[in-house]
Amino acid sequence: MSADYHLNIQNLTMAYGESIIQKDLNFTVQHGEIFIIMGGSGCGKSTLLRHLVGLMQPHKGQILINGTDLWQTSTEQRNQIISRSGVLYQGGALWSSMTLAENLEVPLKEYTDLTAKQIIEVINYKLSLVGLAGFEDYFPSEISGGMQKRAGLARAIVLDPDILFFDEPSAGLDPISSRLLDDLILQLRDSLGATIVIVTHELASIFSVGDKSIFLDPTRKTIIARGAPQQLLDTCDDPHVRKFLTRDS
Amino acid sequence: MQSTCGSKYQLQFNEQTACLSFSGDWLFSAGIPDIEPLLGTLQQTADCQNLQFDSDQLGEWDSGLMTFLVKLTDACQQHQIAVENSGLPSGAQKLLSLANSVPEHKGVRRQLLGQPVLTRIGNVTIEMHRNWTDLLGFLGETFYAVLNLFRGRARFRTSDLLYQIEGAGPSALAIITLISTLVGLILAFVGAVQLRLFGAQIYIADLVGLGMAREMGAMMTAIIMAGRTGAAYAAQLGTMQVNEEIDALKTMGISPIEFLVLPRLLALCLMMPLLCVYADFMGILGGAMVSSLMLDISFFEYYQQVQSAVPLKHFLIGIIKATIFGVLVATAGCFRGMQCGRSASAVGFAATNAVVTSIVLIVVADAIITVICQILGF
Numbered sequence: 001m002s003a004d005y006h007l008n009i010q011n012l013t014m015a016y017g018e019s020i021i022q023k024d025l026n027f028t029v030q031h032g033e034i035f036i037i038m039g040g041s042g043c044g045k046s047t048l049l050r051h052l053v054g055l056m057q058p059h060k061g062q063i064l065i066n067g068t069d070l071w072q073t074s075t076e077q078r079n080q081i082i083s084r085s086g087v088l089y090q091g092g093a094l095w096s097s098m099t100l101a102e103n104l105e106v107p108l109k110e111y112t113d114l115t116a117k118q119i120i121e122v123i124n125y126k127l128s129l130v131g132l133a134g135f136e137d138y139f140p141s142e143i144s145g146g147m148q149k150r151a152g153l154a155r156a157i158v159l160d161p162d163i164l165f166f167d168e169p170s171a172g173l174d175p176i177s178s179r180l181l182d183d184l185i186l187q188l189r190d191s192l193g194a195t196i197v198i199v200t201h202e203l204a205s206i207f208s209v210g211d212k213s214i215f216l217d218p219t220r221k222t223i224i225a226r227g228a229p230q231q232l233l234d235t236c237d238d239p240h241v242r243k244f245l246t247r248d249s
Numbered sequence: 250m251q252s253t254c255g256s257k258y259q260l261q262f263n264e265q266t267a268c269l270s271f272s273g274d275w276l277f278s279a280g281i282p283d284i285e286p287l288l289g290t291l292q293q294t295a296d297c298q299n300l301q302f303d304s305d306q307l308g309e310w311d312s313g314l315m316t317f318l319v320k321l322t323d324a325c326q327q328h329q330i331a332v333e334n335s336g337l338p339s340g341a342q343k344l345l346s347l348a349n350s351v352p353e354h355k356g357v358r359r360q361l362l363g364q365p366v367l368t369r370i371g372n373v374t375i376e377m378h379r380n381w382t383d384l385l386g387f388l389g390e391t392f393y394a395v396l397n398l399f400r401g402r403a404r405f406r407t408s409d410l411l412y413q414i415e416g417a418g419p420s421a422l423a424i425i426t427l428i429s430t431l432v433g434l435i436l437a438f439v440g441a442v443q444l445r446l447f448g449a450q451i452y453i454a455d456l457v458g459l460g461m462a463r464e465m466g467a468m469m470t471a472i473i474m475a476g477r478t479g480a481a482y483a484a485q486l487g488t489m490q491v492n493e494e495i496d497a498l499k500t501m502g503i504s505p506i507e508f509l510v511l512p513r514l515l516a517l518c519l520m521m522p523l524l525c526v527y528a529d530f531m532g533i534l535g536g537a538m539v540s541s542l543m544l545d546i547s548f549f550e551y552y553q554q555v556q557s558a559v560p561l562k563h564f565l566i567g568i569i570k571a572t573i574f575g576v577l578v579a580t581a582g583c584f585r586g587m588q589c590g591r592s593a594s595a596v597g598f599a600a601t602n603a604v605v606t607s608i609v610l611i612v613v614a615d616a617i618i619t620v621i622c623q624i625l626g627f
Binding site: 095097113114118121122124125131133134135136138139140160184188190191192193 | 278351
């Protein structure tokens with residue numbers, strides 16, 4: 001289903017029970033855009049991501065992916081929509097009892113009709129994209145945190161998703177690994193043409209990869225600024241946003 | 250023109266240069282063509298030194314095309330055929346250069362061939378040695394922590410001990426009630442069938458009373474606690490290991506054995522004898538039910554027979570066994586938890602190993618205690 005926006009969030013209110021986390025969120029993400037969700041710790045960034053990937057149901061409002069409301073459709077169609085997205089979790093979220101190859105094999109076996117040989121070839125290709133060629137038979141516990149994250153990314157892109165969600169991709173990485181991951185995100189966007197939504201509070205990443213962004217505020221419980229990250233830095237008057245973007249205490 | 254699924258390609262030669270033209274959709278949902286026939290054709294043309302691509306007729310493409318290209322370029326490299334990517338879509342060119350940007354590190358790929366028998370025996374021996382060393386270390390540290398406890402120097406929170414006591418005692422009553430009553434019931438039922446043949450129904454009380462007090466009460470309680478509490482200890486400590494919570498204790502100079510293991514060990518040592526007495530009572534009650542319903546033996550008769558047939562020493566032996574089993578279950582659970590690796594699957598292994606180790610230790614210890622009691626005439 002084609003639509004003007006890849007992701008369209010309308011009047012979204014998120015809550016845990018009766019406790020409202022964020023309310024009246026409205027934003028759109030266009031096809032092929034890198035969209036940053038930022039804000040201080042505890043503002044609900046990761047909760048918003050959990051809503052966008054279909055792990056949590058909105059308290060109020062709508063989440064439209066390619067024009068289809070994620071929660072006003074059948075479970076089958078929702079699963080179909082979700083399977084067209086890839087998610088990179090903070091710690092990689094690799095299945096620890098499986099090798100890297102087996103981690104990538106699960107979605108390929110579930111959603112494609114490829115033969116065992118073809119699956120191995122796709123796995124080799126995907127791992128080579130993230131610089132992990134040769135690590136097919138390693139368990140997640142045998143590789144470093146940065147490598148786990150890249151393996152998580154390989155699993156997230158294994159089915160060529162239309163949209164990729166990243167939860168704190170730079171968390172726990174050294175500046176060099178973090179920069180390499182940012183470059184990889186840009187390269188994947190440029191080559192795959194995928195839409196990318198990133199939840200982060202890493203300023204370097206925000207400025208180097210973000211096309212558009214929103215800033216969530218934990219006190220007012222809503223979006224208090226939106227625009228390109230550099231534009232926010234240059235023109236935004238909100239003191240919270242300025243403090244955040246300039247690392248001013 | 251060769252065709253596989255929806256993806257098509259055509260190979261044309263112009264002197265030393267081969268041109269591979271793609272057409273149709275190259276989506277991996279429709280399968281990925283095998284490169285062997287193409288490679289065979291390239292190799293047959295002895296003077297082919299360059300490979301170019303033409304993607305003018307190419308429809309939609311995804312990782313299906315890329316997987317094919319990566320394989321093909323690898324194979325061409327091996328056969329000294331130069332590959333020119335400029336005829337590919339720009340996205341494919343970028344992905345291809347990304348895939349080739351980090352070459353595979355030498356020696357990183359694992360050989361999955363079976364190891365020689367001697368290597369495997371060696372590895373198992375080293376692993377066993379490591380396990381025994383870990384166990385001895387754990388037992389030593391635990392012994393030291395118990396000594397500290399008696400000297401009043403052990404550092405743990407009283408609230409933790411009370412929490413563990415609640416978990417290992419009152420919270421286990423429901424399952425102990427169910428299992429013990431049923432065990433007493435089964436013992437009585439099996440005995441009733443045989444004893445009725447000889448008109449010796451009243452001895453059902455002896456059978457159930459002795460069986461529960463001396464053996465089954467302690468044994469069944471220990472097995473329940475191994476599956477319930479021992480596994481929980483292993484999973485809790487294993488998860489703490491994964492989350493680096495145990496490292497945090499160590500770096501604060503707090504002994505994790507004192508802080509985490511001691512409360513659990515104490516809780517189970519204190520609760521097991523009480524649970525055992527309770528299990529004995531419930532088992533005997535289960536036997537009484539069968540006796541009164543099937544054999545017309547009144548509760549009072551049954552009670553008097555149990556009292557005369559089962560002297561206190563049998564209950565004491567059961568209680569001593571239960572205490573020892575408690576130590577074994579807590580030790581096995583905590584040891585496997587502390588030994589746990591740093592992944593979710595390792596926590597699962599730790600819990601499974603804790604239960605298996607506990608049950609093996611319980612049965613072995615029971616056999617040893619039974620033989621000792623026999624020798625001592627108890």
